[in-house]
Amino acid sequence: MTVSTADTMLYLNGVSVAFDGFKAINELSLVLEEGEMRAVVGPNGAGKTTMMDIITGKTRPDKGEVIFAGNVDLTKHDEAGIARMGVGRKFQKPTVFETHTVEDNLLLSLKGSRGVFDLLFARRTKAEQARIDELLDLIRLGDRRSEKAAALSHGQKQWLEIGMLLAQDPKVLLVDEPAAGMTDAETMQTAELLRQVAGEHTVMVVEHDMDFVRALGVKVTVLHEGSVLAEGSLDHVSSNPKVIDVYLGR
Amino acid sequence: MLRTLALSLLLAIGLGGAAAAQSLEELVAALPDGGYDDRAKIVRAIAATGDPRAIGILEALSEGDIQQLKSDNSVVRVQKGGAGYLIFDPVTGESRGDVKRRDADKVKVNNGLRREIAAVLGAMTLMSDDPNKRLEAAVTAFSTADPEQIGALDAAIEAETVDKVKKALRDARAASIMKSGASLEEKQEALDRLVGRGDRDALSIITAATQDKDPAVAKAAAEAQEKVERIRAMWSNAQNVWYGLSLGSVLMLAAIGLAISFGVMGVINMAHGELVMLGAYATYMVQEVIRNSAPHLFDYSLLIALPIAFCLSGGVGVAIERGVCRWLYGRPLETLLATWGVSLILQQTVRSIFGPTNKEVGNPSWMSGAFDIGQLSVTYNRLWIFVFALVVFGLLLLILKKTPIGLQMRAVTQNRRMADAMGVKTGWVDAMTFGLGAGIAGLAGVALSQIDNVSPNLGQGYIVDSFMVVVFGGVGNLWGALAGAFTLGVVNKFLEPYAGAVLAKVLVLVFIILFIQRRPRGLFALRGRAVEN
Amino acid sequence: MILRALDLKSQIFLAITLIVAALVPVLNLYVPESSAFHVSSFAVALFGKYLTYALLAISVDLIWGFCGILSLGHGAFFALGGYAMGMHLMREIGDRGVYANPLLPDFMVFLNWKELPWFWHGFDMFWFACLMVVLVPGALAFVFGWFAFRSRVTGVYFSIITQAMTYALLLAFFRNDMGFGGNNGLTDFKDVLGYDLQSDTTRAGLFALSALALAGGFLICRLVVTSRLGKVLVSIRDAESRTRFLGYRVEGYKLFVFTLSAMLAGVAGALYVPQVGIINPGEFSPANSIEIVIWVAVGGRGLLVGAVVGAIIVNAAKTLLTGWVPEIWLFALGAIFIFVTLFLPKGVLGGLSAFVDLIGAKTKSKSEAKGPSSTAPQLAE
Known part of the structure; x- marks a missing residue:
């Protein structure tokens, strides 16, 4: 806990997890400052998604702790609890509620009570409507608000999902490959969107696309075989011989 | 000869040397003379001759079939027939024609004499030349446990050469000792012997002895009783384990095909039970054909039925x-419903063709009967099914591990899309997997036809149980199905004596529901990211 | 809130149900038999039974259609509700049974029981029985669901263990010493609340009550599915882990809707028993529970009204076919299962509305082609 200070938002300390003997995450330690945006890169099987699974409570680590906001160990909580504390997650494959309208998708994501009976009698307030409108503007889906989410294009679904994350008003945003399957223009727009939200939120972006990472222009962490291989600016890590080794093969 | 000698000696003791050295003929001829006491002496003398024919004569005497002809006072053996009696020479058995009933007088026997004859006969059969007869006599002696026969038993033990019979004789002696006024040491020895035997009969003798007047004997008996009960508990556990393994093998046969299709395709085949049923009906049809055209092949009927059942169920x-x-695909719940529809159709089809009643499927000779291991009774049909289940399991393992189709199946199980991308024809693999699972269901049907009623509802009885096996064992894992089936089988059989068959089943279901709490994906679940999708 | 729950279709459905509830008893009791409008007592009993099936189907649709939970054991909740009502009816027989025992039902006298088992106490009071009708299935669903959902048993796994649950209950209720009449179940009822169960008036009353219960059940389900909670349920159905990562404890929602659904099924069972006059362990058989699912699938899942339509269609077909050629019914039922899943995934109503939409879209595009001035009527969602 020595590293953890007041402005540390997320601190992974010596986390390990193994699946049937295969060490997916191996003594991984990582610190995210409050308001920081971090890009996490690494080849396939480096443990990026598993790391997110651990932070969001989907996978329990065999060892180690994940300290959130200085005092909460996330490994003791479940997904819903972690989400309510303010950790939002975007999946690799865009996952939105296809049969709901775009607006309802955002409505369900808004921060607020999650109690069964509260929801049974909940009515949409003016404040909620205002927040939804604001988010719709941000993700550029204002004109499609009452369409079913299934009708959106791939890129629009990615944005909608980011919008849903923001609706939660999370402290930490975990974004898994937001640019996957996007056109170049969409990729750049997405990078722009993420830059907008960073600052008030702490953001961790997992990405393969180096152009996208470059467009983000933030500190980069390289994962390899479940632990941190290198950390620093993109130029710094991409000149690191170990990183080159891992990416280009030995 | 040694035995005859021993017998003569034994009986000579009782006779005190009287009426010695007379021939069998003379003795028989003397039977009608004198009173019952005289007759008893002659009976003993007859036995003392050691002549094997004596047994028949004494039995006839006891039955009242030895009679004296009024015409010439000769002694004959009679048999009811025609208008009166057919008469025979009592010793040689030669026919001597027939007489009217009133022409012969019974050589009278009273109950005391009958007892005497029975005792003498018992001693004589103990000395019989046929070891099976001797064994039988020893077993009878054990259950009568008459202290009077101890002397005869001692002599028989002395003369006995066959170990098995000797052991039975010693048991009988021990049983008799317990009822006699023998000393504590002797009784202690007898108790040890009975403990070694350890079955229910021994237990009842020991239990009776706990009420012995002598407190020392009663105490020793109580200790022995405890020991026997422990031994019996052990055997009853062994029996439960065997029943459990037997049930487990049946469950495994029924479930393993399901486990394959469930594992590879993630779909539940609700018609699986009906495929088992088809296998059983295939056996029935094969046996019908054999009965009508080639009865000598009946013992091979199951072997012939196996490939037919496999192909029939596999084809379906x-x-x-x-x-x-x-x-x-991708809609597992709908698959479940649709295959349930298929199961209804299959059931009704079979019902329409064969009728709703049970069909008679016979056991070949090598499937009938039973044998004992200690106090464990093992029936051949259960044993063969157990072996068969293991063989099927082994073959399946080989297919999955060593053949190209097995490799492809495993590939599709682990990552369908990747397998597809690698050029595996997933559609074909699916069909083959499903066919293989179904074919195994057919094989299970052949086995089940030997122990269960072959009716259109056969499959229904197994479907929930086999699902439980799959859920319990973990999907996509043959070893899981094996462990699941045997665990559930054994647990079920152990619960049955305490809870009854139905409640045991209910408890097992509750147990599985609770078990799923701990391990939602079964005993041998895969872990990791790949599982989620 | 109620207004929001009642769109046009729901209003039509409720109106029809209420009219049926009022009209059929009147046509049965007050229109002479010679009249063409007379509804026979046989038909009243038959359709009364269908109405309870419809309520049962709605309860299954609530969880399957809206939350993606496929229960293959809903027949168990139905049967438990039925048994609770059956126990009351047994107690109400009193000393009019064959053995004329004022306290013990006939089967207990027959089994030489000396006193009433503890769980039979209280059932002599109608209100208590009614309470049990919802509480017992509700409690079972709550406990079972709590275990299952907490450990994230989903999809076919959940279906299988619900099937195992009803199978276990089937076995248990077959036992005489469970105290529920064993194999024969509970039967030979005389009357309910003093009304003779054989009389036409009582039967007509039960019919009306079933129709009202159906309307009530429908209304409750509509309220749930149109609320924000309902939206969460659909979210769970479509993307469970997304819902979880938005901070919803999925198990709580599932547990709520599963328990509610079980209670509705219990009410359906309680109305079913006095109308058919018997409840036995056969109601627990897994085959029955699967059949309920197919009613919903036939009508169209996720529509509520679809469940009602499906229950009535399939059961009417069953009555017709089993009366006509009994052997053919299982073939037909099997074929329905296959046909609906393969070719009619949205059911009759879903298929119908898709068809209407298609026609609507065509006419719309046609009218648009004619000129911008003509505006096609917007179809309701």
Whole structure:
């Protein structure tokens, strides 16, 4: 806990997890400052998604702790609890509620009570409507608000999902490959969107696309075989011989 | 000869040397003379001759079939027939024609004499030349446990050469000792012997002895009783384990095909039970054909039925996959419903063709009967099914591990899309997998036809149980199905004596529901990211 | 809130149900038999039974259609509700049974029981029985669901263990010493609340009550599915882990809707028993529970009204076919299962509305082609 200070938002300390003997995450330690945006890169099987699974409570680590906001160990909580504390997650494959309208998708994501009976009698307030409108503007889906989410294009679904994350008003945003399957223009727009939200939120972006990472222009962490291989600016890590080794093969 | 000698000696003791050295003929001829006491002496003398024919004569005497002819006072053996009696020479058995009933007088026997004859006969059969007869006599002696026979038993033990019979004789002696006024040491020895025997009969003798007047004997008996009960508990556990393994093998046969199709395709085949049922009906049809045209092949009927059942059920399985399941991939719940529809149709088809009643499927000779290991009774049909289940399991393991189709199946199980991308024809693999699972269901049907009623409802009885096995064992894992089936089988059989068959089943279901709490994906679940999708 | 729950279709459905509830008893009791409008007592009993099936189907649709939970054991909740009502009816027989025992039902006298088992106490009071009708299935669903959902048993796994649950209950209720009449179940009822169960008036009353219960059940389900909670349920159905990562404890929602659904099924069972006059362990058989699912699938899942339509269609077909050629019914039922899953995934109503939409879209595009001035009527969602 020595590293953890007041402005540390997320601190992974010596986390390990193994699946049937295969060490997916191996003594991984990582610190995210409050308001920081971090890009996490690494080849396939480096443990990026598993790391997110651990932070969001989907996978329990065999060892180690994940300290959130200085005092909460996330490994003791479940997904819903972690989400309510303010950790939002975007999946690799865009996952939105296809049969709901775009607006309802955002409505369900808004921060607020999650109690069964509260929801049974909940009515949409003016404040909620205002927040939804604001988010719709941000993700550029204002004109499609009452369409079913299934009708959106791939890129629009990615944005909608980011919008849903923001609706939660999370402290930490975990974004898994937001640019996957996007056109170049969409990729750049997405990078722009993420830059907008960073600052008030702490953001961790997992990405393969180096152009996208470059467009983000933030500190980069390289994962390899479940632990941190290198950390620093993109130029710094991409000149690191170990990183080159891992990416280009030995 | 040694035995005859011993017998003569034994009986000579009782006779005190009287009426010695007379021939069998003379003795028989003397039977009608004198009173019952005289007759008893002659009976002993007859036995003392050691002549094997004596047994028949004494039995006839006891039955009242030895009679004296009024015409010439000769002694004959009679048999009711025609208008009166057919008469025979009592010793040689030669026929001497027939007489009217009133022409012969019974050589009278009273109950005391009958007892005497029985005792003498018992001693004589103990000395019989046929070891089986001797064994039988020893077993009878054990259950009568008459202290009077101890002397005879001692002599018989002395003369006995066959170990098995000797052991039975010693047991009988021990049983008799317990009822006699023998000393504590002797009784202690007898108790040890009975403990070694350790069955229910021994237990009842020991239990009776706990009420012995002598407190020392009663105490020793109580200790022995405890020991026997422990031994019996052990055997009853062994019996439960065996029953459990037997049930487990049946469950495994029924479930393993399901485990394959469930594991590879993630779909539940609700018609699986009906495929088992088809296998059983295939056996029935094969046996019908054999009965009508080649009865001498009956012992091979199951072997002939196996490939036919495999192909029939497998074919239907492939048809189900190609006709129904293929269109429903990615919608497991719908597949479940559709295959349930298939199961209804299969059931009703069989019912329409063969009728709703049970069909008679016979056991070949090598499947009938039972044998004992200690106090464990093992029936051949259960044993063969157990062996068969293991063989099927082994073969399946080989297919999955060593053949190209097995490799492809495993590939599709682990990552369907990747397998597809690697050029595996997933559609074909699905059909083959489903067919293989269904074919195994057919094999299970052949086995089940030997122990269960062959009716259109056969499959229904197994479907929930086999699902439980799959859920318990973990999907996509043959070892899981094996462990699941045997665990559930054994647990079930251990619960049965305490809770009854139905409640045991209910408890097992509750147990599984609770078990799923701990391990939602079964005993041998895969872990990791790949599982989620 | 109620207004929001009642769109046009729901209003039509409720109106029809209420009219049926009022009209059929009147046509049965007050229109002479010679009249063409007379509804026979046989038909009243038959359709009364269908109405309870419809309520049962709605309860299954609530969880399957809206939350993606496929229960293959809903027949168990139905049967438990039925048994609770059956126990009351047994107690109400009193000393009019064959053995004329004022306290013990006939089967207990027959089994030589000396006193009433503890769980039979209280059932002599109608209100208590009614309470049990919802509480017992509700409690079972709550406990079972709590275990299952907490450990994230989903999809076919959940279906299988619900099937195992009803199978276990089937076995248990077959036992005489469970105290529920064993194999024969509970039967030979005389009257309910003093009304003779054989009389036409009582039967007509039960019919009306079933129709009202159906309307009530429908209304409750509509309220749930149109609320924000309902939206969460659909979210769970479509993307469970997304819902979880938005901070919803999925198990709580599932547990709520599963328990509610079980209670509705219990009410359906309680109305079913006095109308058919018997409840036995056969109601627990897994085959029955699967059949309920197919009613919903036939009508169209996720529509509520679809469940009602499906229950009535399939059961009417069953009555017709089993009366006509009994052997053919299982073939037909099997074929329905296959046909609906393969070719009619949205059911009759879903298929119908898709068809209407298609026609609507065509006419719309046609009218648009004619000129911008003509505006096609917007179809309701």
